[in-house]
Amino acid sequence: MANKWIKHPLENRDALIKGWLKTLLEKEIVKGVVVPSLLPSGANAAQSLITDPAMLENTDPFAPVMAVSTAKIISKMTRLKPMEKPVAVLLRPCELRATIELTKLKQANLDNLLLIAMDCAGTFSVKTYTSLVQEGANFVEIERKLFAGEEDPLLRPVCQGCEWSVPDNCDITIAWHGLDESSFGLIAHTEKGEASLAEMEGEAWENGEEARAAAVEKWTNDKIAKRDAQFAELKERVSGVENLLKTYAACINCHNCMTVCPICFCKECFFDSAVFEFESDRFMDWSSARGNLRLPTDTLLFHIGRMNHMSTSCVACGMCQDACPNDIPVAQIFKMVGFNTQQRFDYVAGRSLDEPVPLADFREDELHEIGGE
Amino acid sequence: MSGNLKARRRVAILKTIFDTLGLESERVHLEWISASEGKKFADTVKKITEETKQQGPNPLAKHWSI
Secondary structure, eight states: OEEEEEEEGGGGHHHHHHHHHHHHHHTTTTSEEEEEEEETTOOOOOEEESSSSGGGGOOOOTTTTOSOHHHHHHHHHHSSSSSSSSSSEEOOOHHHHHHHHHTTSSSSOOTTTTEEOOOOOOOOHHHHHHHHHTTTTHHHHHHHHHHTTTTTTTOOHHHTTOOSSSSOOOOOOEETTTTTTTTEEEEOOOOHHHHTTOOOEEEEOOTTHHHHHHHOOOOHHHHHHHHHHHHHHHHHHHHHHHHHHGGGGGOEEEEHHHHHHHSSSOOOOGGGGGGGGOOOHHHHHHHHHHHOOOOSSSSHHHHHHHHHHGGOOOOOHHHHHHTTTOOOOHHHHHHHHHHHHHHTTTTTTTSSSOOGGGGGGSSSSSSSGGGOO | OOOOHHHHHHHHHHHHHHHHHTTGGGGGOOOOOTOOHHHHHHHHHHHHHHHHHHHSSSSTTSSSSO
């Protein structure tokens, strides 16, 4: 197993990474690079597939925003046909975990992808990011404070309690944890990764493994405490019939949360299917039963149904909450529910390609307390 | 034949969701009864009916705004 650790000055990070990706393209080690590019308006950074090395100038690899989950993009690009030529993809940990889930669900193919993932301290919603750009925010400084453990209430709520700042299952990690504040690291985990790093000079990162493990452990424990506090507060606020109805009162059934979810891959959602088309009599019957009927129907059923269908693969990326027009804490609820449903099967979404997704697996000797037999 | 085992996983997930959201997971039942087990079917329905009577009406049923 390859294992190469190098470090560089943080102040050169953008230029070095862009230069490295450019070299990979120029030397045809990869034929394309998927990386966030600053859109010409300057108001947003969106993922783009770059084939011309000169276009790497416009990229913003560390823009702290996820307009669309890269997992969804990888799925779109590789589902019908795997990449024939090597393509490098830059990801945040939750995007990588969603990619792993989609691969297991046969909705993405990792062949020929060079997965480059970064330590992540969290991202801002597109709206917040845009206003921060307009204010001329110094994003490296913001990142430095976040990695130092400072809290930022502007960060997306799921990011504030995210314990997954370190990517697994990638070829290369762009590392922050375990170094002093003036450096960043590059770690190759695979031969493919190591070969691509041959194009990058750098100072050896001595004893990196040990320092990094300690830093990651501290960070993760702090975030788990924060997550648990979020869960406790959330449970208080949303659980029980009355609270649930209050929480989802603002839902307009737009299904945005489902549309942007990297895990919701069905071509036609069950809730958009003919099963939910009814004749007029049915509406009258339902209304007669209680004297009134909320329309459109089945708001709460949609959310609980979605949890039942895919919370076992939820990576808590938070895209659903960004897409909610009425600020329902959908991602936080999903994360809490997903944590519990995954724990039931000792499963962690995105942890490993080798663990089957819970809904595709079953055992005779399990869950006896549920019933049956 | 594994449909029953898969279904058990789905029921486990649903009950976990209900527990997390403060809904009554004990209202969800799973029993495996074959076509030849008439008595087991009758006993199970009796048991569920008894339990449901104890629990009272579903608190969600009175809401028109679900």
